[in-house]
Amino acid sequence: MENKITVSFSPHIRDRVNVEYLMFSVVVALIPALIGSVYFFGIRALIIIILSSLSSLLFEGLAQKAFGRKITIGDGSALITGLLLAFNLPPNVPYFIPIIGSAFAIIIVKQFFGGLGYNFINPALAARAFLVVSWPSFMTKGFLPPRFGSLSGIDGITQATPLTLLKDTRLMNPTAYPKLVSQFSSLPVLKNLFFGSVGGSLGETSAFLLLLGGVFLLINRVIDYRIPLSYLATVFFISLFHKIFFQNAVSPLFHLFSGGLILGAFFMATDYVTIPITPKGRVIFGIGCGILTMLIRLFGGYPEGVCYSILFMNVLTPFIERYTKPRIYGR
């Protein structure tokens, strides 16, 4: 009976899920696509991923030290930012790009605002947007065709992504456009798109490998199903209506599997810190991302809209949250 008895507040038991569990689940979920990117684009992809991850961790540590905060590089959140940033880069970017990008993501977007939990936009996406503005040529033309297991990939000839091709053809070569549309809506092309045999950012080429990770996160309840579901459903229905009402529209499946939509829907539009905390708000957030993505793809100047849609919705998050509070029981 000489034990020391502690008196503390209830609850006296806690779920085993902690921040590390959630963050490293996301890291694990990104592994299939990571392996895929090395397989598709060679050793160069691996170097970019490592540079981006290591510099994210380094900058996180340095910034936390500089701001006098607790060093928490072990919690996995900086690693996720590094991985996601790399996933958003074209394979042929120079090696300083991932480092500059990480610095921007971690120091400016995350730590300046107070660190994990306080940044209001997604650091990896903000960094990507920053890089596109600062080094447009590297960021929009650095795409390589997949090489499937050949380790080099360094001497590759750059190639447009399917979305770029689609947009450029529509604007510059209207006569060839219908043919491209029907080609892009054909089953073999959709299959290539799904499995990752087309050019694209490091981590976005294979919808299939990303879905593997996404489903893993859903099953483990690491992410809320509401956002990927409402995001993808919105894109699907808008592209379906587009297809029904306009000739020369690509198949909705093309929109679902191209341009990092899956990556965005499962891994970036679900970033806890920058999305509404309310269940209804998350549905609205997903729908908003879907609408914006399609507006940009169909009418905007950029071929791809995932990054800017999510960033824009991040900014709206506080407003969405305010107007989607659940009705309190009994009120």
Add this chain to the structure above:
Amino acid sequence: MFGKRFTFPGGIKPKSYKELTKNCPIESLPEPKSVLVFFHQVIPTGSSAVPIVKPGDKVKKGEKIGAGEGKISSPVHSPISGIVREIKEFPHPVLGRKSLGCLIENLGDGETALLPENLSPWEKIREAGIVGMGGAAFPTYLKLNPPKPVDTLIINGCECEPYLTGDFRVMVEYPEEVLLGAKVMAEILKAKKVIIAIEEDRKEAIESIGSKIKSQNSEIKFQLVISHAKYPLGGEKQLIKATLKREVPSGKIPYEVGVCVQNVQTTFAVYEAVFCNKPLYERVVTVSGDGINKPKNLRVKIGTEIKEIIDFCGGMKDGVEKIIFGGPLMGIAVPSPSTPTLKATTGILLFTRKKEEPARDCIRCGRCVSVCPMHLLPSILYQMIKNEEFAKAKEEGLLDCIECGCCAYTCPAKIGLVESFKMAKAYGK
């Protein structure tokens, strides 16, 4: 087997640990050498009973020692026959301050005092000192005197907290008595319907109550409702929502929607008072947790020191760090093994030391939001309280929080959410 399962939105499903004591039939703890009975056995905002004995008096088992005077109060009886040694202030385990208690030494002559015969059932319930035995400890006679008509009585057999199996064993071993107690209460309330709610994983209780319900022939309709096993289904508001789809308005109590909820052991105590004229001086307590050698369900006299209970259960293991009255989610950690039990002590849980993770900043994951059965935004409430915006927090539902602990249980950042809500409520008063 019994059709549709009932449930409510939100809530958590922690591991139940009920298998530790589920199959332990209720044993009676031998009479303790002495008891320390607090005169304050009702909810904290209620008032203490007033002593009607003095040191040196001999008392019989079941004899009234404290009169229930005041708005929310209830009489207190001696659980043993013996001699009053001391009446003074002792540290009260639930009130968190000192309160008047009566130390009685057992003389072991075993004479028992019963309630007066000529009382109505409602008067017997009042005189027996019955209070809500699920943990809330609201005087039962007050609950049975509703200011508005009640159409449904719900017997809460959900016992949704992990580890606890006392109500379960009472339903398994005394189904008839529970149903009789329920019938008496329904008659007092003039309720037309009695719902007995049990969680789906309590098979034996469902069977024993179910088989006895079939043989009921009364004006009152009895219905067995089987619910999902989810915490906090045993919360009154969640239970009413799950079984009747009615929502008790914010700041109001169940009468508002024509319902009265009573706990299983309370119902059993009503049976004993009305049919056996026995006052409430003992109850079934689950003794469990990873710090006890032989987990048990015990019938324990109110006021027994937990030390004696622990010894009877094979003693505690090395490294016990916490002793809890009640379940692990809403129970209260008590400061010492010499603390006496109360009428509302559902369980005594002993936990060995576990590494507790330090809290960190909220990562806005929204898990607390999705589990809150009252549909609050715990992380945002917490932020407001941290900024000392109490008025705003009240606006956002601070007082609607039932302190169930779901949010804190589930928070990956290990933030003391409920702790801050409890303190803010106390502060705001």
